[in-house]
């Protein structure tokens with residue numbers, strides 16, 4: 001698990017640290033780390049460091065100051081450094097002086113454009129983005145955006161890729177797309193909400209005294225610790241029985257997929273209730289399948305909604321599931337039904353756990369009548385819906401945001417987009433249902449399910465197209481990876497991303 005802090009939180013902590021440290025010490029520490037990483041990137045891209053050409057894109061603030069100091073450090077390693085200044089009269093004075101002393105070249109962005117020389121950036125071996133950091137507001141301004149568009153080399157972003165909103169991660173197409181981001185003091189929301197723009201994120205410790213994080217990111221070891229394993233005294237009924245109410249004559253596949261992921265994620269009993277009982281039985285013979293929720297028998301959690309349809313029959317199923325009074329994951333058509341017929345909420349026991357797992361359109365359907373808009377701040381919207389409905393809300397996307405009614409929020413960033421495939425959401429529904437049935441904190445259950453979903457997607461894809469059925473098949477491998485990380489299963493840890501190696 002690692003934490004993520006908002007700009008305001010980071011600024012408050014930095015103010016305290018700045019008051020204690022000698023003048024410029026924090027910036028030089030930050031910049032030195034940028035220079036070390038820049039040298040490593042040069043070596044990786046060109047086979048060497050000395051004599052290579054680095055272009056610094058330098059804005060008016062301290063982010064530009066970091067870049068200039070990093071340029072000065074790179075000069076010591078005989079790198080040719082050119083700083084392109086976007087606000088020559090407001091450029092960080094000590095950073096500019098340091099680069100000049102070290103023999104760096106300094107040009108004015110406007111003069112270069114006037115002389116037709118924006119191609120300066122095209123010839124670079126590496127570009128360091130010091131345009132804007134924590135003070136970023138709105139999309140990149142046109143002058144900076146034009147330079148960024150001309151970049152062809154690897155990019156190292158200082159603190160944040162410029163043009164990405166630090167707190168919401170919102171990015172217009174013009175924003176910097178970095179290969180590596182070197183950030184300072186704490187992870188900011190943009191690093192997890194706009195992970196593809198950041199590339200590899202390296203955190204440089206500034207010794208900040210930080211409050212409780214605004215967002216949390218579960219690592220494999222957290223998931224491995226949270227996942228319920230059978231013990232010697234367990235049998236098929238004691239580990240939490242999962243019920244799945246999904247699918248219809250038109251969409252039997254949704255039932256097969258949601259049931260399948262629950263079956264592959266746990267060793268406990270899975271029950272199915274619905275119109276696709278024959279299909280479910282023939283694909284998953286270990287499942288007890290019946291036609292109705294009333295006949296299904298007792299479960300510790302229900303997963304309801306995928307492929308259910310939005311007619312009266314689906315409405316009756318959802319009402320019966322909520323009447324059962326156990327923790328429930330509501331997805332897909334279940335969410336549309338709740339949006340369309342809010343009286344369905346009357347079937348929920350007060351405070352009984354409900355986890356909603358909408359994609360954007362489902363989110364809009366249920367949130368807009370409450371006056372909540374899914375704008376660019378996905379975290380704020382998810383939190384608000386969770387609070388208003390007193391449910392856990394898991395908003396799907398490349399970065400999945402999961403908020404509890406009390407505001408605690410997890411983010412799970414995907415590292416590929418292969419899960420954007422039909423039926424992939426049904427696989428997640430089954431995983432959330434299984435995690436809820438096993439007990440424990442519902443937010444962590446939903447977060448663990450989301451992590452396993454993403455990891456199963458990665459395992460299934462392996463860098464090539466995949467399918468929801470293949471993701472189901474990869475679920476045990478994802479569970480194993482988490483358990484191994486938590487020291488609860490023997491074996492190799494498998495491919496862990498850099499974040500996970502360091503923070504898992």
Ligand SMILES: NC(=O)C1=CN([C@@H]2O[C@H](COP(=O)(O)OP(=O)(O)OC[C@H]3O[C@@H](n4cnc5c(N)ncnc54)[C@H](OP(=O)(O)O)[C@@H]3O)[C@@H](O)[C@H]2O)[C@@H](O)CC1
Nearest residue numbers: 014027061062063132133134135136137138139140141159
């Ligand atoms: N505090 C610390 O302890 C440490 C801080 N550190 C570093 O300081 C950085 C924060 O520096 P900062 O606050 O000086 O502002 P920064 O982000 O450089 O912005 C500069 C100016 O850019 C402009 N601008 C705004 N939006 C824009 C846009 N979309 N497109 C283009 N331009 C835009 C706007 O100026 P304007 O033109 O509006 O007057 C704004 O004021 C932080 O990210 C980290 O790198 C490290 O050294 C470690 C120690």
Ligand SMILES: Nc1ncnc2c1ncn2[C@@H]1O[C@H](COP(=O)(O)OP(=O)(O)O)[C@@H](O)[C@H]1O
Nearest residue numbers: 359396397398414417419420422423424425426
């Ligand atoms: N671009 C993407 N990158 C990573 N994951 C994605 C992307 N698009 C969708 N996903 C994931 O795939 C799943 C799709 O779910 P959903 O929209 O309900 O699809 P379906 O209805 O076909 O099952 C979600 O878990 C979502 O987070």
Ligand SMILES: [K+]
Nearest residue numbers: 129132158160
């Ligand atoms: K930047």
